[in-house]
Amino acid sequence: xxxxxxxxxxxxxxxxxxxxxxxxxxxxxxxxxxxxxxxxxxxxxxxxxxxxxxxxxxxxxxxxxxxxxxxxxxxxxxxxxxxxxxxxxxxxxxxxxxxxxxxxxxxxxxxxxxxxxxxxxxxxxxxxxxxxxxxxxxxxxxxxxxxxxxxxxxxxxxxxxxxxxxxxxxxxxxxxxxxxxxxxxxxxxxxxxxxxxxxxxxxxxxxxxxxxxxxxxxxxxxxxxxxxxxxxxxxxxxxxxxxxxxxxxxxxxxxxxxxxxxxxxxxxxxxxxxxxxxxxxxxxxxxxxxxxxxxxxxxxxxxxxxxxxxxxxxxxxxxxxxxxxxxxxxxxxxxxxxxxxxxxxxxxxxxxxxxxxxxxxxxxxxxxxxxxxxxxxxxxxxxxx
Numbered sequence: 001x002x003x004x005x006x007x008x009x010x011x012x013x014x015x016x017x018x019x020x021x022x023x024x025x026x027x028x029x030x031x032x033x034x035x036x037x038x039x040x041x042x043x044x045x046x047x048x049x050x051x052x053x054x055x056x057x058x059x060x061x062x063x064x065x066x067x068x069x070x071x072x073x074x075x076x077x078x079x080x081x082x083x084x085x086x087x088x089x090x091x092x093x094x095x096x097x098x099x100x101x102x103x104x105x106x107x108x109x110x111x112x113x114x115x116x117x118x119x120x121x122x123x124x125x126x127x128x129x130x131x132x133x134x135x136x137x138x139x140x141x142x143x144x145x146x147x148x149x150x151x152x153x154x155x156x157x158x159x160x161x162x163x164x165x166x167x168x169x170x171x172x173x174x175x176x177x178x179x180x181x182x183x184x185x186x187x188x189x190x191x192x193x194x195x196x197x198x199x200x201x202x203x204x205x206x207x208x209x210x211x212x213x214x215x216x217x218x219x220x221x222x223x224x225x226x227x228x229x230x231x232x233x234x235x236x237x238x239x240x241x242x243x244x245x246x247x248x249x250x251x252x253x254x255x256x257x258x259x260x261x262x263x264x265x266x267x268x269x270x271x272x273x274x275x276x277x278x279x280x281x282x283x284x285x286x287x288x289x290x291x292x293x294x295x296x297x298x299x300x301x302x303x304x305x306x307x308x309x310x311x312x313x314x315x316x317x318x319x320x321x322x323x324x325x326x327x328x329x330x331x332x333x334x335x336x337x338x339x340x341x342x343x344x345x346x347x348x349x350x351x352x353x354x355x356x357x358x359x360x361x362x363x364x365x366x367x368x369x370x371x372x373x374x375x376x377x378x379x380x381x382x383x384x385x
Contacts, residue, residue, distance in 0.1 A: 002266065002316040003372045004274045004308075005088070007237075008301065009081065010282030012325020012338030013071045014054060019337045022079055027336035029286065029294075029325040034058045036329060037295035044305035045298075048320075048343050067345035070359025072321065072367070079337040080152045081282070082187050082212055082240045084323025087365035089219040089241070090380060097153030097187040097213070101125060104149065108184055112147070115175050119144035125151065127287075127333070132158055132194050132201045139163065140198075145172065151334035153187035155180060158203075161193050166207050169193055177211040188212045206253050210239040220369035220380050221245040224273055227378035234262050234276035247272070255280040255297060259304045266311040273372055277323075286326025287333045294328050309345070317375060318345045319368050342368070 012029035019025050034040060034057045042050065042059055049065025050056065076083045077096035086093060103123040113119055119142065121135040126148045132139075135146045139160060146158045155176055159169050173191045180186050189211040196202040221231050225245035233241075235258050238249035252258040255278045262276045278301065285294035312318055325338030342359060373380040 001271050001375065002274065002313060003272075003319070003375055004262070004266065004312070004316065005276065005319045005321070005368060005372070006262070006308075007085065007088075007275075007277045008281055008320065008322050009277055009279045010286040010324060010326030010335065011298075011322040011341065012327065012336055013322070013341040014339050016073055016337050016339050022337040024079075024325070024330070024336040024338070027325055027327040027330045027338055029327040029336065029338060030341065031056060032327055032329040033291050033294045033298070036291040040295045040299060042298060042302045044302045045343075048305070048345060050341065050343065053341050066349060067343050068349075068359050069341070069343050070362055071339040072342050072362045072365050073339055074324070074337075075364045075366075078153075079324045079335045080187055081323050081335075084340075084365060085237065085240050085277075086215060086219070088321070088323075089215075089221055089369045090366045091215055091217050091219060092364070092366065098184060099151065099153050100149045100186075101151070104147070104155070104184070108180070109147070111179055112176055115179060116145070116172050118172070120147045122146045122148045125149050128156070128158065128192055128203055129201075132203070133199075136160065136194070136201050137198045145169075151332075154190055155186045155188070156190045156192055158192040158194055160201075161195050161204070161207075164193075166191075166193050170209055173209065173211050180213075185213055206251070210236060212240050212242060214242040215244065218380070219245065220373050221273075221275070223373055223378045223380040224376060227376060229376045229378065230270065230272040232265055232272055232274045234258055234265065234274065235279060237275045237277045252279075254284075255300060259301070259308070263304075263307055263311055266308070269313075273376070282326045282335075286328050286335075289328045289333060291328045312345075312347055314347050316346065317371070319343070319371070320345075321365075321368065323365075340365070344371075 014028045048067040049069040051059040051061045053069045076087045076093040121144045131148045169191045173189045177189045191209040193207045194203045222245045230247035233249035235252045238246045320343040322340040325336035327336045
């Protein structure tokens, strides 16, 4: 038996009850993307019942949906990727990770410089492409590292590969990870190497590496591993859990590669849990305010669904959801606090005989992890931090 969880990173399903507390009142990633792209075609998501979760432009209700659909409300504080994934696997983070809208305080930067032996450039919230264009020449001239953050809880370090080789950059990030403890326990330290020349610098996404704050409690992944159930990561999932409990992980460059790797893993027929993240919706489209690209990404995923479903066995389960919103039509370029869609499918359902049972509104992402744990018969209990 297999359980497959696909996270469409950033594909929020409409405003959460507490959206206004995060400055996100009115955000609606899925609704706004569909409304902005009236020609979008999602026949397979329609068949599964995506339009049953709420009124959606271009995806009507389906009285013969083959899957159970609904929305989930996040209980954790925050709207970042790790918090969402952790909650799916049973950790409710009641205190949001710290963020730094004005850069990191002097004691953090001075400690980092002392431990690494390198000066810091930047130390501001910025986009990755803008920061290397602005500080790249000075970095090449001086050897200082570029540090920046965003609206998320991240300490990002970027360096040209000819100045600081990738493995050395990883070591610098590991030093930062060890320094960043409470109250500055940022969610992720991220290595972002780049190459090229001034005016034509280029980031190297396949060499990006995340150093997250480790999960502070026992996750469903831990429980599965302890119970002898192999867990496989597709995309950046493993890094978000510090690789703890995973039998294998593959990094991917884009959604297409992630989908291909997912199907390859499913074809092995092994009894396992496969946890996949498709990140293009967030990185390429949401953060870049590209609603048209977002729609094309949804169509790409929709076209892949038949192959994914074909590789499910009679007793297998498939969950499709998101970790937060990232509305490309909303002011700014940050994540948005939203409910997330959830689709649950198994071939045990009687396809098309009657509407699949609706999931309605589910309180807490951890119900996905609880369902996975139950399906494999492993012991697990909710963790709150």
